[in-house]
Amino acid sequence: MIEAKLKIATCSLAGCFGCHMSLLDLDERLFDLTERMELDRSPLTDIKELGECDVGLIEGGVCNAENVHVLMEFRARCKILVAIGACALNGGIPAMRNQFDLKECLEESYVRGIGLVNAQIPNDPEIPLLLNKVHPLHEVVKIDYFLPGCPPSADTIWTFINELLSGQPIALSYTQIHYD
Amino acid sequence: MSEELGFTLDGRRIPFQDGQTVMAAALAAGVYIPHLCFNPDFAPHGSCRVCLVKVNGRFQASCTTPAASGLTVQSETEELRNIRRGILQMLFVEGNHVCPACEKSGACQLQAVAYYVGMLNPHFSHFYPRRPVDASHAEAVIDFNRCILCELCVRASRDVDGKNIFAVQGRGIQAHLVVNTPSGKLGATHFSIHDKAAQVCPTGAILTKHQGYNVPIGQRLYDRKPINVVGDVAQLPESKGGRRHD
Structure with missing residues (x-):
């Protein structure tokens, strides 16, 4: 009997794609992984529509309306949702803007920035509206697993995915858990 | 007997x-x-x-x-470990502890204890308080975002240095660390990086300037071994990656 491959989706919200780079750092282990899983929507596949998935890996926090939409869609379609990296867990570097009013942040960049011509805050309707504050994922939807790190190392991700796929309790070693 | x-x-x-x-x-x-x-x-x-x-x-x-x-x-015990993890999670969400942006990361007691109690996430909703950074002193900087109100700097400055530079003001959620000068600025005090108060902070709230990344991330005190093996950063000499002056 051929076992159906597990479907995994990934996305980067208010992140820097560093966690996805860490995922690619799995190197040759990716071949092994593709034997056991199939990528659905992900920056690595360019599939636009999220299908029904077993696991969703999410990098980055929630900083705008589109992030909220994508995150809720992932929650609705993924059986297991995993927050990966510092930004997904606590907002991370993008959440440092929470120290300021949104207006202050935008004005600092787009009005008072150096060398601006026709300085104005962008208001194209295609640009998702920013939230007043950046939030970690667990403040918006239920998250099943958390992988800290900025980014979590490829070894951490490898251990996690392997133990998840084999139905084992997730046991990360001391050096596989770090917040930086 | x-x-x-x-x-x-x-x-x-x-x-x-x-x-x-x-x-x-x-x-x-x-x-x-x-x-x-x-x-x-x-x-x-x-x-x-x-x-x-x-x-x-x-x-x-x-x-x-x-x-x-x-x-x-x-x-x-599992029970105590769960309670301790909850306390750490509350400390983390109450301040702004952005480990990737903190030069204390890797040699931070708060972080190391969080690792020790198995904290994988903040669990609670973040407060994201707005707190200042004081870089007015020539040799040291205070980032109030990272203060956990342990009062070690207060005790060290009062009891060892004899300078009484720090205090905690306010109550409950209003409690916060203050610098004991009219301007509230560290630069207006006689604080020195050789003070005991400069060596005891368990977080990255009080930092010595100009040496943040002398030791690379990955080679720091708690990067390879846990705090129960390594010991407290404040108790270890600088030559061993700690904060205590040799």
Whole structure:
């Protein structure tokens, strides 16, 4: 009997794609992984529509309306949702803007920035509206697993995915858990 | 009576001398109980509650509980580990602890204790408080975002340095660290990086300038080994990656 491959989706919200780079750092282990899983929507596949998935890996926090939409869609379609990296867990570097009013942040960049011509805050309707504050994922939807790190190392991700796929309790070693 | 005084900690007999606390006796016996506001150089403060243990079935802070013969103390139990993890999570969401952007990361006691108690996420909703950074001093910087109100700098400056530079003002959620000058700026004080107060912060709240990344991330105090093996950053000399002046 051929076992159906597990479907995994990934996305980067208010992140820097560093966690996805860490995922690619799995190197040759990716071949092994593709034997056991199939990528659905992900920056690595360019599939636009999220299908029904077993696991969703999410990098980055929630900083705008589109992030909220994508995150809720992932929650609705993924059986297991995993927050990966510092930004997904606590907002991370993008959440440092929470120290300021949104207006202050935008004005600092787009009005008072150096060398601006026709300085104005962008208001194209295609640009998702920013939230007043950046939030970690667990403040918006239920998250099943958390992988800290900025980014979590490829070894951490490898251990996690392997133990998840084999139905084992997730046991990360001391050096596989770090917040930086 | 020549019999040695002792109590039981997680089934192990811990000898103690009269006047010692449970924490001090455990430390002397080489048994780690996680802690943040406790530092053996100072009178116990009992404020962070991370060193919570069960003494004869009751929850007590081990740093303020006097050792006594016949006590049965539990420390490394699932129940206590869960409570300690909750305390760490509350400390993290109450301030702004952005480890990737903090030069103390990797040699930070708050972070190391969070690793020790198995904190994988903040669990609670973040407060994202707005707190200032004071870089007015030539040699040191205070980032109030990272202060956990352990009062170690307050105690060190008052009791060892004799300068009384720091204090905690306000109550409850309003409590915050202040610098004891009219301007509230560290630059207006006689604070020196050679002060004891500069060596005791368990977080990245008080930092020495111009040396943030002398030791690369990955080679820092708690990067390879946990705090129960390595010891407190404030107790280790600078030559070994700690903050204590050699």
